[in-house]
């Protein structure tokens with residue numbers, strides 16, 4: 001049986017930490033759907049279209065990775081796509097409580113859905129989209145934080161927000 005998993009997130013914008021988790025998931029499973037979801041508790045800086053396009057460009061070399069966007073419950077999206085699991089990265093302990101809550105909520109909404117946590121690489125433990133946005137907006141160097149092929153696009157787009 002082919003195993004499809006979902007890597008969900010806001011990806012506002014995608015970072016090297018996200019790319020690391022997504023590509024590791026792609027080497028463990030047959031297919032990875034990167035789902036750009038609406039996180040109602042956050043006001044995004046990039047539109048869904050922009051976030052999707054950045055992911056498409058950064059992950060264009062992978063045959064078994066597909067980028068999609070979805071406005072609804074992750075549990076329903078997993079059912080629609082036939083995904084067996086959600087794969088998420090865990091950074092510091094501070095991620096744990098929220099991720100545990102989301103995982104249990106998703107399990108209750110869709111009992112067939114598993115959540116798999118991959119340990120973040122040490123160098124990305126303190127990396128987040130908010131940090132990228134903060135540094136770029138204040139004209140700092142984000143070279144070590146985002147994929148090279150989309151660096152200029154992110155930088156240009158965020159420096160407009162000053």
Ligand code: PNS
Nearest residue numbers: 008009010011037039072073074102105
């Ligand atoms: O990158 P983020 O913002 O930490 O990702 C959070 C996200 C988008 C995965 C989460 O908010 C989510 O799953 N949203 C979809 C709506 C949903 O299913 N909510 C109930 C599960 S808690």
